[in-house]
Amino acid sequence: MQGLYAVFSKELRDHFSSYRFVILFALIAMVSFITSYMAGVHMKGNLEALAKTRFPFLTLFSTPGAVLSMVQFVAFFGPLIGLVLGFDSINRERADGTLVKLVSQPIYRDAVINGKFLAGVTTISIILLSIVLVISGFGLALVGTVPEVEEVWRIFIFLVISIFYISFWLGVAILFSISLKSIATSALASAALWIFLSFFVSLGADVLANTVAPVDNSKETEPATIIKNLKIKEMVSLCSPMVLYTDATATIMDPMRNTISIVSIVQRERRPMEKLLSSRFQNPLSLGQSLIVVFPYMIALIAITFICFAISYLIFMLQEIRT
Amino acid sequence: MEADRVIETVSLTKNYDHHRAVNSLSFEIKEGEIFGFLGPNGAGKTTTLLMLLGLSRPSAGYSRVCGLDPLRKAREVKRLVGYLPENVGFYADLNAVESLEYVATLNGIKRAEASAKIHELLEVMGLSQDAHKKVGAFSRGMRQRLGVAEVLIKDPRVLFLDEPTIGLDPDGALRLIDLIQSLNRDKNITVLIASHNLYQVQKISHRVGIMIDGKMVAEGSVQSLAEAKFGVGEKEYSLEEVYMKYFREV
Ligand SMILES: Nc1ncnc2c1ncn2[C@@H]1O[C@H](COP(=O)(O)OP(=O)(O)OP(=O)(O)O)[C@@H](O)[C@H]1O
Ligand SMILES: [Mg+2]
Numbered sequence: 001m002q003g004l005y006a007v008f009s010k011e012l013r014d015h016f017s018s019y020r021f022v023i024l025f026a027l028i029a030m031v032s033f034i035t036s037y038m039a040g041v042h043m044k045g046n047l048e049a050l051a052k053t054r055f056p057f058l059t060l061f062s063t064p065g066a067v068l069s070m071v072q073f074v075a076f077f078g079p080l081i082g083l084v085l086g087f088d089s090i091n092r093e094r095a096d097g098t099l100v101k102l103v104s105q106p107i108y109r110d111a112v113i114n115g116k117f118l119a120g121v122t123t124i125s126i127i128l129l130s131i132v133l134v135i136s137g138f139g140l141a142l143v144g145t146v147p148e149v150e151e152v153w154r155i156f157i158f159l160v161i162s163i164f165y166i167s168f169w170l171g172v173a174i175l176f177s178i179s180l181k182s183i184a185t186s187a188l189a190s191a192a193l194w195i196f197l198s199f200f201v202s203l204g205a206d207v208l209a210n211t212v213a214p215v216d217n218s219k220e221t222e223p224a225t226i227i228k229n230l231k232i233k234e235m236v237s238l239c240s241p242m243v244l245y246t247d248a249t250a251t252i253m254d255p256m257r258n259t260i261s262i263v264s265i266v267q268r269e270r271r272p273m274e275k276l277l278s279s280r281f282q283n284p285l286s287l288g289q290s291l292i293v294v295f296p297y298m299i300a301l302i303a304i305t306f307i308c309f310a311i312s313y314l315i316f317m318l319q320e321i322r323t
Numbered sequence: 324m325e326a327d328r329v330i331e332t333v334s335l336t337k338n339y340d341h342h343r344a345v346n347s348l349s350f351e352i353k354e355g356e357i358f359g360f361l362g363p364n365g366a367g368k369t370t371t372l373l374m375l376l377g378l379s380r381p382s383a384g385y386s387r388v389c390g391l392d393p394l395r396k397a398r399e400v401k402r403l404v405g406y407l408p409e410n411v412g413f414y415a416d417l418n419a420v421e422s423l424e425y426v427a428t429l430n431g432i433k434r435a436e437a438s439a440k441i442h443e444l445l446e447v448m449g450l451s452q453d454a455h456k457k458v459g460a461f462s463r464g465m466r467q468r469l470g471v472a473e474v475l476i477k478d479p480r481v482l483f484l485d486e487p488t489i490g491l492d493p494d495g496a497l498r499l500i501d502l503i504q505s506l507n508r509d510k511n512i513t514v515l516i517a518s519h520n521l522y523q524v525q526k527i528s529h530r531v532g533i534m535i536d537g538k539m540v541a542e543g544s545v546q547s548l549a550e551a552k553f554g555v556g557e558k559e560y561s562l563e564e565v566y567m568k569y570f571r572e573v
Contacts, residue, residue: 097408104401320378
């Protein structure tokens with residue numbers, strides 16, 4: 001424990017005093033200001049109109065401001081925080097010759113990666129928490145609404161899911177920094193995996209779905225084929241942590257949606273009347289119901305985070321450390 | 324006599340791919356001994372030290388340090404052993420005191436106790452002037468001195484020193500050698516010192532071992548090794564002459 005705490009507090013101090021943290025934080029603060037300002041302005045107009053939004057506070061996070069909403073922004077670029085905090089965590093020490101010194105002290109070897117991982121997670125949590133507080137403060141000032149208790153809970157759950165999501169990428173970065181000796185290579189490898197899983201998996205899902213169950217727009221296609229096509233797309237997309245994250249946060253931050261399956265949304269979209277009705281008169285899902293809907297996605301996200309960490313752990317424990 | 328053996332290896336072997344870095348090495352070091360570990364570059368000295376610390380897994384054979392298995396009781400072994408790696412590294416943005424404090428906390432030494440010790444060690448290693456300088460701005464020899472201080476802060480019972488005097492100025496080297504000798508004499512610390520400086524090794528070692536190509540080709544006091552090679556005579560051979568004789572024969 002003493003070793004874990006020593007490594008943890010040193011790493012945390014390093015993170016907070018590094019330029020890279022300052023740059024990351026400035027970048028994120030800027031983006032969250034812009035998105036929440038845009039969302040706030042947009043919503044102010046809405047609130048003055050007749051149709052009031054049910055959860056004005058959540059809208060601050062889930063309405064696209066300039067380009068992306070806050071939720072989308074975390075989905076797209078949150079992984080970068082994890083990658084930047086972790087890509088050189090072990091191999092820089094190896095290159096500097098401090099790793100062998102560290103592991104020849106009377107601490108358990110896993111204290112080194114546990115300490116680093118926890119320090120990264122703490123840094124991520126502090127970054128995210130401060131963004132959420134900034135946006136909320138902004139919302140209070142700009143829109144003049146006080147969040148309901150339920151909204152506070154939903155934002156809290158969003159925060160927890162986001163921390164897990166970004167921690168997964170921290171774990172990926174640490175894994176690469178353990179298994180690859182060169183810092184440049186581990187940076188590149190983790191960025192490549194991020195781009196692949198976030199952007200190319202959905203492309204691949206399209207291709208696969210259209211090959212297995214081709215849907216031709218010019219001809220009538222059997223409904224069964226369309227559904228099969230969509231199902232395949234959905235299954236393959238789930239390999240992407242970004243999709244998992246988006247699905248996990250969707251119903252939490254947007255309670256008017258009661259499902260996250262593309263299939264059912266599309267099916268509903270085929271009947272315009274019903275769509276109108278549902279958006280007009282549908283009641284939002286309760287918090288408990290929302291949790292049930294997103295639960296599997298949350299669990300999947302947490303599971304891949306732990307799997308990734310477990311692999312790092314195994315490799316590191318068996319690795320020979322010469323420098 | 325079991326307890327007397329601080330270090331013991333039995334057929335210790337390490338293979339890298341198809342290359343055998345350490346080849347069925349068996350030797351022992353008794354408590355209170357200074358053992359000089361010699362051998363040409365790539366002989367397997369560092370690899371042996373790493374296996375004794377549990378940082379590297381032997382391909383075959385085993386070792387005991389203070390009666391403990393370095394693979395199973397890694398933490399206990401590391402509590403007793405102070406290891407100075409051959410290229411000791413530092414966190415460039417910490418100063419000397421902070422570096423030592425970090426090592427102290429990793430060893431579970433209390434803050435108050437640590438700061439007194441740090442002060443004392445910086446004094447002994449001649450670094451008092453540079454106590455608050457960033458290690459990134461240290462010269463080669465200053466880093467080496469700090470490395471030694473970091474090893475000593477945990478009050479080790481056994482020292483593994485890989486090239487401890489490298490980069491030190493003549494005065495610094497002499498002092499370090501004296502320091503090692505006095506630690507051995509006053510605190511009965513067992514020392515395993517790998518070095519290419521035969522003069523220094525001869526000066527402090529009770530026994531030496533010559534390792535070539537992963538094998539210990541000779542082991543014993545300088546005198547006994549000389550007698551084995553040159554026969555008993557009046558002449559006192561230097562370690563250099565003995566070492567070169569063994570080296571040429573292999
Ligand atoms: N990671 C590695 N992979 C493959 N071979 C290695 C590795 N590390 C060391 N070796 C080999 O193991 C052998 C022993 O190396 P070692 O570092 O123990 O030598 P040494 O006696 O300490 O030499 P020096 O006096 O130069 O420090 C060398 O032949 C080296 O090439
Ligand atoms: Mg060596």
